[in-house]
Amino acid sequence: MKTIHINFATPGFGQLLSGAGWRFVAIAMFICLTLAGAASFIVYMNLQREELQQQLSDLQTQVKRLQKTKQNSATSAPLVASQEAMGALAFQLNLPWAQLLRTFDGLSSKQVALLELIPDPNTRKIAVTAEARNSAQMTRYLESVKKQEGLSNVRLLHHEINATDPQQPIRFEFEVQWSGGATP
Amino acid sequence: MLKFRPKRISVGISPGSVVVSAAQGVWRRKNQIVAGRTVAPEKLGVFQHLCDLLAGLVAEHGLQGSTTRLVLSDALLRLWLVEPPANVGALSDLKAAASARFQSLFGESPSTWEIRGDWQSDRPFVVSALPQVWLQALNNVLQASRLQADAISPHSVVALNRWGSRLTAGSWLFLYQDRRVTILIMDAQAALAGLRHVQCGPQEIADEFSCSQFLRLQAMLMGVPMPPVIYIPDLIMELGWVRYARGAQPQYRLLQKALPEDGLLSSAAALALAGT
Numbered sequence: 372m373k374t375i376h377i378n379f380a381t382p383g384f385g386q387l388l389s390g391a392g393w394r395f396v397a398i399a400m401f402i403c404l405t406l407a408g409a410a411s412f413i414v415y416m417n418l419q420r421e422e423l424q425q426q427l428s429d430l431q432t433q434v435k436r437l438q439k440t441k442q443n444s445a446t447s448a449p450l451v452a453s454q455e456a457m458g459a460l461a462f463q464l465n466l467p468w469a470q471l472l473r474t475f476d477g478l479s480s481k482q483v484a485l486l487e488l489i490p491d492p493n494t495r496k497i498a499v500t501a502e503a504r505n506s507a508q509m510t511r512y513l514e515s516v517k518k519q520e521g522l523s524n525v526r527l528l529h530h531e532i533n534a535t536d537p538q539q540p541i542r543f544e545f546e547v548q549w550s551g552g553a554t555p
Numbered sequence: 556m557l558k559f560r561p562k563r564i565s566v567g568i569s570p571g572s573v574v575v576s577a578a579q580g581v582w583r584r585k586n587q588i589v590a591g592r593t594v595a596p597e598k599l600g601v602f603q604h605l606c607d608l609l610a611g612l613v614a615e616h617g618l619q620g621s622t623t624r625l626v627l628s629d630a631l632l633r634l635w636l637v638e639p640p641a642n643v644g645a646l647s648d649l650k651a652a653a654s655a656r657f658q659s660l661f662g663e664s665p666s667t668w669e670i671r672g673d674w675q676s677d678r679p680f681v682v683s684a685l686p687q688v689w690l691q692a693l694n695n696v697l698q699a700s701r702l703q704a705d706a707i708s709p710h711s712v713v714a715l716n717r718w719g720s721r722l723t724a725g726s727w728l729f730l731y732q733d734r735r736v737t738i739l740i741m742d743a744q745a746a747l748a749g750l751r752h753v754q755c756g757p758q759e760i761a762d763e764f765s766c767s768q769f770l771r772l773q774a775m776l777m778g779v780p781m782p783p784v785i786y787i788p789d790l791i792m793e794l795g796w797v798r799y800a801r802g803a804q805p806q807y808r809l810l811q812k813a814l815p816e817d818g819l820l821s822s823a824a825a826l827a828l829a830g831t
Contacts, residue, residue, distance in 0.1 A: 372719030372746060375673040377683050379690055379707035380625075 459492075466490060471497070471549070474522070478515055482508040486542070490549065497522075497547050502533065502540045509541050516547060524548035562621040564589070564702075566609060567826025569628035569733050570600060573608040574823035575618065576830070588824055590616055602631070602689045606696040613700040623697070625707040626830040628822065629752060630733040632709055633668070633684045635660055636750040643676040650674075653682040673712075681750065683709050706830075711737045713829050714788045715747065718810045726784040729770075731760060731793060733822050738773060740782075751777055757793045763800050763807075770805070786810050789825035 471490065479485045479501075487500035503509035509530065517525045530543035564577045565586070574591035592608040594601075613619060637653045653672050657665045669690045672682035690707075697704050711730055722728060728739040734756060740749035751773055760766040774781050787797055788810040797807045811828075820828065 372715070372722065372741075374716050374719075375681050375712050375747075377671050377673055377681060377708055377712045379627075379669060379671055379683075379685055379693075380704040381694060 466492060470521075474519055475499070478512065478519070483512040484540075495549050497549050498528075498544065499547065500542070500544050502542045504538065504540055506530075506541055509543050513545060516545075521550055522547045523550060562618065563624075564618055564621045565624045565626065565827050565830030567626050567628075567823040567828070567830065568605055568609070568631065569822040569826060570594070570605075570630050571733060572821065572823035573605055573612060574821070574827040575609075575612050575616070576824070576827040577618075577621075586828055588827065589618075591821070591823060591827075602686075603692050606692045610696050610700050613702060619701045621702055623702045623704045624830040625693070625704055626710050626713050626826040627685070627707065628732045628735075628826055629710050629730065629737045630735045631685070631689070633657070633661060634709055634711055634737070634750065634752055635682055636679050636747070637672070637682050638679050639676050646674055649676065649680075656682070657684060679747065681712065681715075681747065683712065708830075710826055710829060711739060711750075715739060717829065718786065718788055721810060722786060723784055725782055726786060727770075727782045728786050728788065730788065731755065731791060732826070736760070736769075736773075738770075738777075740777070740779060749777060749779065760793055762796055763803055766794075767803070767805070781805055784808055789820055789829060791820050791822060791825050 471488065475485050475488060483501055483503045485499070485501050487498075489498040490496075491498070501509075501512065503512060513525055513527060516522055525545055525547045528544045528546055530541055533540050533542050562577060564575055567574045567576070572591055572593045575589045576586050577589050579585060579587045590612050592612055594604055594608065598604040613621075635656060637649075637656045639649060640652050643649060649672065650670070653670060654665045657668070657670065665684060667687055668684040669687050670682060670684045673680045693707065696702075710732060714728060714730055718728065722741050722745055724741060724743050724745045726741050726745075728741070730737040730739075734754060736751075736753050736755040738749075738751040738753075739747060740751075742748035753773065755769065758765065759769045770785070771781060782805055784806045786808050787794060790797060790809055790811060797809060800807050
């Protein structure tokens with residue numbers, strides 16, 4: 372049978388705490404305690420997260436500082452210059468000097484004297500300065516250079532008669548593209 | 556003094572007496588009568604005097620601040636059953652129906668009465684009325700004595716709520732208080748189907764034969780058959796014979812298990828113990 376609710380008492384706190392009210396209050400307290408526990412847990416987790424974030428940002432700052440220091444040391448001018456110099460030196464050393472000298476030695480004769488040989492590793496060009504007895508010898512020499520394997524694009528840059536020399540030889544400069552041997 | 560848990564007491568108020576009971580004992584809490592007062596014959600029926608007696612009992616036994624359940628004798632208030640009108644739209648419809656029924660049953664306006672009901676729109680519901688002056692007097696005493704009343708209920712309602720689950724289909728619940736009998740009739744589904752509240756002299760229920768005759772008359776007046784079982788929750792003086800009525804037709808069954816030493820209760824004591 373269902374409970375009959377007839378009560379002349381003025382509704383108040385007394386009714387809340389009576390009968391099923393105790394259970395209600397107990398449940399309400401349990402819910403309140405659970406909520407309080409959950410709230411404090413959330414606050415604790417937030418604090419932990421903030422602390423961890425602080426640690427993370429500290430570590431990031433530290434990493435950035437280290438990276439900056441490393442970058443600074445890497446980009447320091449003397450080191451770069453020395454590295455470049457070392458690279459250039461290594462490139463120079465890697466050039467096939469012997470082969471080049473052998474080629475040009477074979478071309479030189481009593482008519483044509485080789486004065487200077489300047490190779491440019493970047494453009495793979497060789498600037499050559501030589502002296503010939505006359506223009507015919509010069510032309511012949513250039514023709515023979517053209518015929519050499521591994522040398523191409525022979526271009527006469529400058530020629531003049533050396534008036535100070537009693538034999539009046541022709542000093543001429545030319546460049547030639549070198550396509551064989553070591554690459555820069 | 557600050558108390559962790561306020562003491563719970565139950566107060567039974569009948570027209571002639573006021574009794575306070577409380578759960579006592581540390582391990583096995585047992586409801587026991589704490590104190591009671593009887594109204595002087597010349598002040599019988601004066602409700603204010605009952606309130607004064609209650610205030611005196613509370614002061615004398617230091618019960619201020621207790622949580623209290625008050626059980627009022629059915630003789631002090633009016634109790635009736637209302638059939639909800641068809642097409643109920645609001646609570647006010649049920650209240651209007653209860654007021655109309657009050658007027659037709661008791662022949663007076665309900666304006667000076669405090670009406671409380673177990674408002675139901677789909678089945679008959681119980682309504683009770685207490686004079687507003689009396690309720691005000693009671694509230695004044697409760698306030699003055701610092702008693703926290705969580706319930707002020709009629710005895711019939713308390714008994715029905717307490718024993719309702721034990722009542723079988725078609726049975727009656729029989730209450731006797733202060734020369735008044737309240738009969739609560741259960742239907743085939745063991746739900747409340749009828750209520751009768753009549754004056755009854757003690758000689759009319761003084762023995763099994765008289766009581767059976769009285770009940771047959773009531774059944775005839777209500778137009779219902781005699782029940783197979785009649786439940787009696789409180790064994791009070793006038794019904795002492797019920798304990799020895801074996802094989803009677805209808806059967807009388809006592810619901811109260813834990814009776815005081817003498818096994819019989821005074822009217823207000825039965826009310827007080829019903830409330831605990």
